[in-house]
Amino acid sequence: MSQSTSTPAWRKPLHYRHIATSGFARSDGLFDIEGQLQDISPDGTDLIFKTVPPGTPIHDMRIVLTVDRDLVIQAATARIENGPTKFCPEIETAYAALRGMRIGPGFKREVKARLGGVQGCTHLTELVSVLATTAMQTLFAMQRTERGSRRPADGQSRMPRPSLVDSCHTHRIDGEAVKVLWPEHRRAGAQ
Incomplete structure:
Protein backbone atom coordinates (compact mmCIF):
# COMPACT_ATOMS: atom_id res chain seq x y z
CA MET A 1 0.00 0.00 0.00
CA ARG A 151 -24.10 -20.74 -8.57
CA PRO A 152 -26.78 -21.93 -6.13
CA ALA A 153 -29.85 -23.45 -7.77
CA ASP A 154 -33.06 -21.43 -7.88
CA GLY A 155 -34.80 -21.50 -4.53
CA GLN A 156 -31.55 -21.99 -2.61
CA SER A 157 -30.29 -19.12 -0.51
CA ARG A 158 -27.17 -17.63 -2.03
CA MET A 159 -25.85 -16.92 1.46
CA PRO A 160 -26.08 -19.18 4.48
CA ARG A 161 -27.61 -16.84 7.03
CA PRO A 162 -29.89 -13.84 6.91
CA SER A 163 -27.91 -12.61 9.93
CA LEU A 164 -25.96 -10.66 7.32
CA VAL A 165 -29.03 -8.44 6.94
CA ASP A 166 -28.13 -4.96 8.24
CA SER A 167 -24.50 -6.00 8.81
CA CYS A 168 -23.30 -3.43 6.24
CA HIS A 169 -24.50 -0.95 3.61
CA THR A 170 -24.81 -3.57 0.88
CA HIS A 171 -26.84 -5.95 3.04
CA ARG A 172 -29.14 -3.28 4.49
CA ILE A 173 -32.71 -4.48 4.92
CA ASP A 174 -34.10 -2.07 2.32
CA GLY A 175 -31.29 -2.62 -0.20
CA GLU A 176 -31.19 -4.39 -3.53
CA ALA A 177 -28.91 -7.22 -2.32
CA VAL A 178 -31.42 -8.28 0.35
CA LYS A 179 -34.21 -8.02 -2.21
CA VAL A 180 -32.40 -10.60 -4.35
CA LEU A 181 -30.90 -12.84 -1.66
CA TRP A 182 -33.61 -12.87 1.01
CA PRO A 183 -36.82 -11.26 -0.23
CA GLU A 184 -38.69 -12.67 2.76
CA HIS A 185 -36.51 -10.56 5.08
CA ARG A 186 -37.11 -7.25 3.31
CA ARG A 187 -38.57 -4.49 5.45
CA ALA A 188 -42.29 -4.01 4.87
CA GLY A 189 -42.83 -1.08 2.55
CA ALA A 190 -39.44 -1.46 0.84
CA GLN A 191 -39.87 -1.67 -2.93
Whole structure:
Protein backbone atom coordinates (compact mmCIF):
# COMPACT_ATOMS: atom_id res chain seq x y z
CA MET A 1 0.00 0.00 0.00
CA SER A 2 2.04 2.89 -1.26
CA GLN A 3 -0.54 5.15 -2.89
CA SER A 4 -1.38 8.31 -1.00
CA THR A 5 -4.83 9.90 -1.12
CA SER A 6 -3.39 13.36 -0.49
CA THR A 7 -1.31 15.64 -2.69
CA PRO A 8 1.80 13.78 -3.89
CA ALA A 9 4.80 14.52 -1.72
CA TRP A 10 7.94 12.73 -0.67
CA ARG A 11 7.14 10.15 1.97
CA LYS A 12 9.29 8.13 4.34
CA PRO A 13 7.92 4.80 5.58
CA LEU A 14 7.82 4.75 9.38
CA HIS A 15 5.79 1.67 10.22
CA TYR A 16 4.30 -1.37 8.52
CA ARG A 17 1.50 -3.53 9.86
CA HIS A 18 0.92 -6.76 7.98
CA ILE A 19 -2.10 -8.92 8.68
CA ALA A 20 -2.51 -12.14 6.73
CA THR A 21 -5.17 -14.78 7.19
CA SER A 22 -5.94 -18.11 5.52
CA GLY A 23 -8.61 -20.77 5.78
CA PHE A 24 -8.01 -24.48 5.29
CA ALA A 25 -10.31 -27.51 5.03
CA ARG A 26 -9.09 -30.35 7.22
CA SER A 27 -9.41 -34.07 6.53
CA ASP A 28 -11.59 -34.47 9.65
CA GLY A 29 -14.28 -32.09 8.34
CA LEU A 30 -13.18 -29.12 10.44
CA PHE A 31 -11.50 -25.93 9.24
CA ASP A 32 -8.32 -24.23 10.41
CA ILE A 33 -8.40 -20.45 10.25
CA GLU A 34 -4.90 -19.04 10.63
CA GLY A 35 -3.83 -15.47 11.12
CA GLN A 36 -0.58 -13.57 11.55
CA LEU A 37 -0.06 -9.97 12.61
CA GLN A 38 3.31 -8.25 12.22
CA ASP A 39 4.35 -4.71 13.13
CA ILE A 40 7.65 -3.73 11.53
CA SER A 41 9.75 -0.58 11.88
CA PRO A 42 11.83 -0.11 8.72
CA ASP A 43 14.48 1.76 10.73
CA GLY A 44 14.34 -0.43 13.82
CA THR A 45 13.68 0.92 17.28
CA ASP A 46 14.93 0.92 20.84
CA LEU A 47 12.20 -0.27 23.17
CA ILE A 48 12.38 -0.31 26.96
CA PHE A 49 12.99 -4.06 27.08
CA LYS A 50 14.94 -4.63 23.86
CA THR A 51 16.36 -3.24 20.67
CA VAL A 52 14.57 -4.21 17.46
CA PRO A 53 16.82 -4.17 14.36
CA PRO A 54 15.58 -2.56 11.12
CA GLY A 55 13.04 -4.71 9.30
CA THR A 56 12.57 -7.06 12.26
CA PRO A 57 9.03 -7.43 13.64
CA ILE A 58 8.23 -5.65 16.89
CA HIS A 59 5.12 -7.82 16.97
CA ASP A 60 4.89 -11.20 15.24
CA MET A 61 1.83 -13.02 16.49
CA ARG A 62 -0.24 -15.92 15.23
CA ILE A 63 -3.57 -17.49 16.06
CA VAL A 64 -5.13 -20.68 14.73
CA LEU A 65 -8.85 -21.24 15.24
CA THR A 66 -10.30 -24.65 14.43
CA VAL A 67 -14.00 -24.30 13.60
CA ASP A 68 -16.82 -26.58 12.51
CA ARG A 69 -19.41 -25.94 9.79
CA ASP A 70 -21.56 -24.03 12.27
CA LEU A 71 -18.62 -21.70 13.01
CA VAL A 72 -18.27 -23.01 16.54
CA ILE A 73 -14.65 -22.79 17.68
CA GLN A 74 -13.38 -26.26 18.56
CA ALA A 75 -9.83 -25.19 19.45
CA ALA A 76 -7.82 -21.97 19.61
CA THR A 77 -4.07 -21.51 19.92
CA ALA A 78 -2.07 -18.30 20.04
CA ARG A 79 1.66 -17.86 19.59
CA ILE A 80 3.75 -14.73 20.11
CA GLU A 81 6.98 -15.12 18.16
CA ASN A 82 8.03 -11.52 18.84
CA GLY A 83 6.63 -8.96 21.23
CA PRO A 84 7.98 -5.78 22.77
CA THR A 85 8.71 -7.62 26.04
CA LYS A 86 9.70 -11.11 27.11
CA PHE A 87 6.48 -11.16 29.15
CA CYS A 88 4.13 -11.01 26.14
CA PRO A 89 3.97 -14.80 25.55
CA GLU A 90 2.56 -15.30 29.06
CA ILE A 91 -0.92 -14.54 27.65
CA GLU A 92 -0.90 -17.12 24.83
CA THR A 93 -2.87 -19.76 26.75
CA ALA A 94 -5.68 -17.28 27.51
CA TYR A 95 -6.89 -17.65 23.92
CA ALA A 96 -8.10 -21.18 24.65
CA ALA A 97 -11.08 -19.30 26.17
CA LEU A 98 -12.38 -18.92 22.60
CA ARG A 99 -13.23 -22.63 22.53
CA GLY A 100 -16.98 -23.17 22.34
CA MET A 101 -17.78 -19.68 21.04
CA ARG A 102 -19.79 -19.36 17.84
CA ILE A 103 -18.69 -16.85 15.22
CA GLY A 104 -21.74 -14.76 14.41
CA PRO A 105 -23.72 -11.85 15.83
CA GLY A 106 -22.26 -10.70 19.15
CA PHE A 107 -18.97 -12.55 18.64
CA LYS A 108 -16.72 -9.49 18.88
CA ARG A 109 -18.50 -8.31 22.01
CA GLU A 110 -18.03 -11.71 23.67
CA VAL A 111 -14.34 -11.83 22.63
CA LYS A 112 -13.84 -8.44 24.26
CA ALA A 113 -15.59 -9.66 27.43
CA ARG A 114 -13.36 -12.73 27.62
CA LEU A 115 -10.06 -11.34 26.35
CA GLY A 116 -10.24 -7.55 26.61
CA GLY A 117 -7.88 -5.48 28.73
CA VAL A 118 -5.55 -7.42 31.01
CA GLN A 119 -7.26 -10.70 30.12
CA GLY A 120 -5.61 -10.72 26.69
CA CYS A 121 -3.22 -9.07 24.26
CA THR A 122 -4.51 -6.07 22.31
CA HIS A 123 -2.95 -7.27 19.07
CA LEU A 124 -4.02 -10.91 19.34
CA THR A 125 -7.55 -9.85 20.21
CA GLU A 126 -7.65 -7.56 17.15
CA LEU A 127 -6.52 -10.52 15.05
CA VAL A 128 -9.41 -12.66 16.32
CA SER A 129 -11.88 -10.23 14.71
CA VAL A 130 -10.15 -10.56 11.36
CA LEU A 131 -10.15 -14.35 11.73
CA ALA A 132 -13.92 -14.32 12.28
CA THR A 133 -14.57 -12.87 8.83
CA THR A 134 -11.93 -15.17 7.33
CA ALA A 135 -13.78 -18.14 8.83
CA MET A 136 -17.01 -17.02 7.18
CA GLN A 137 -15.27 -16.57 3.82
CA THR A 138 -13.67 -20.01 4.21
CA LEU A 139 -17.08 -21.63 4.65
CA PHE A 140 -18.47 -19.72 1.67
CA ALA A 141 -15.51 -21.04 -0.36
CA MET A 142 -16.19 -24.59 0.84
CA GLN A 143 -19.83 -24.30 -0.21
CA ARG A 144 -18.73 -23.11 -3.67
CA THR A 145 -16.32 -26.05 -3.89
CA GLU A 146 -19.06 -28.50 -2.93
CA ARG A 147 -21.29 -27.06 -5.68
CA GLY A 148 -18.47 -27.41 -8.20
CA SER A 149 -18.16 -23.60 -8.28
CA ARG A 150 -21.67 -23.37 -9.76
CA ARG A 151 -24.10 -20.74 -8.57
CA PRO A 152 -26.78 -21.93 -6.13
CA ALA A 153 -29.85 -23.45 -7.77
CA ASP A 154 -33.06 -21.43 -7.88
CA GLY A 155 -34.80 -21.50 -4.53
CA GLN A 156 -31.55 -21.99 -2.61
CA SER A 157 -30.29 -19.12 -0.51
CA ARG A 158 -27.17 -17.63 -2.03
CA MET A 159 -25.85 -16.92 1.46
CA PRO A 160 -26.08 -19.18 4.48
CA ARG A 161 -27.61 -16.84 7.03
CA PRO A 162 -29.89 -13.84 6.91
CA SER A 163 -27.91 -12.61 9.93
CA LEU A 164 -25.96 -10.66 7.32
CA VAL A 165 -29.03 -8.44 6.94
CA ASP A 166 -28.13 -4.96 8.24
CA SER A 167 -24.50 -6.00 8.81
CA CYS A 168 -23.30 -3.43 6.24
CA HIS A 169 -24.50 -0.95 3.61
CA THR A 170 -24.81 -3.57 0.88
CA HIS A 171 -26.84 -5.95 3.04
CA ARG A 172 -29.14 -3.28 4.49
CA ILE A 173 -32.71 -4.48 4.92
CA ASP A 174 -34.10 -2.07 2.32
CA GLY A 175 -31.29 -2.62 -0.20
CA GLU A 176 -31.19 -4.39 -3.53
CA ALA A 177 -28.91 -7.22 -2.32
CA VAL A 178 -31.42 -8.28 0.35
CA LYS A 179 -34.21 -8.02 -2.21
CA VAL A 180 -32.40 -10.60 -4.35
CA LEU A 181 -30.90 -12.84 -1.66
CA TRP A 182 -33.61 -12.87 1.01
CA PRO A 183 -36.82 -11.26 -0.23
CA GLU A 184 -38.69 -12.67 2.76
CA HIS A 185 -36.51 -10.56 5.08
CA ARG A 186 -37.11 -7.25 3.31
CA ARG A 187 -38.57 -4.49 5.45
CA ALA A 188 -42.29 -4.01 4.87
CA GLY A 189 -42.83 -1.08 2.55
CA ALA A 190 -39.44 -1.46 0.84
CA GLN A 191 -39.87 -1.67 -2.93
